[in-house]
Amino acid sequence: MKFEIEQDDNVTVMTLKGSKLDTKIAAELKSQFILLSKAGESGHLILDLGSVNFADSSGLSALLLAHRLYRDADKKLILCNMTDRVNKLLEISQLTSVFTISNDKTSALEHIDATA
Secondary structure, three states: OOEEEEEEOOEEEEEEOOOEEOHHHHHHHHHHHHHHHHOHHHOEEEEEOOOOOEEOHHHHHHHHHHHHHHHHOOOOEEEEOOOHHHHHHHHHOOOOOOOEEEOOHHHHHHHHHHHO
């Protein structure tokens, strides 16, 4: 899985470009989350999961690491464009109350602007 990163003002948008969020990509994602959360100019993170149809425990672990890093840095992490399968996995794992979830990038940006 590859990903694209766009930075605009105080928001970074990371778009995952593969269908699986699993052990094959989790380590690379974790490294990227650490780098982004430490970079002063990267600000808040919107994570676009629109192409992801499968996630395993390694993928969830990467998302939870990102959540902790951004929370501890007093920055926002918003998941958006989640497929029904990934959303269902977060519900079953009781993680929907942990993450801020938006339908799309526009509503994620609006949420950041409203809480800034």
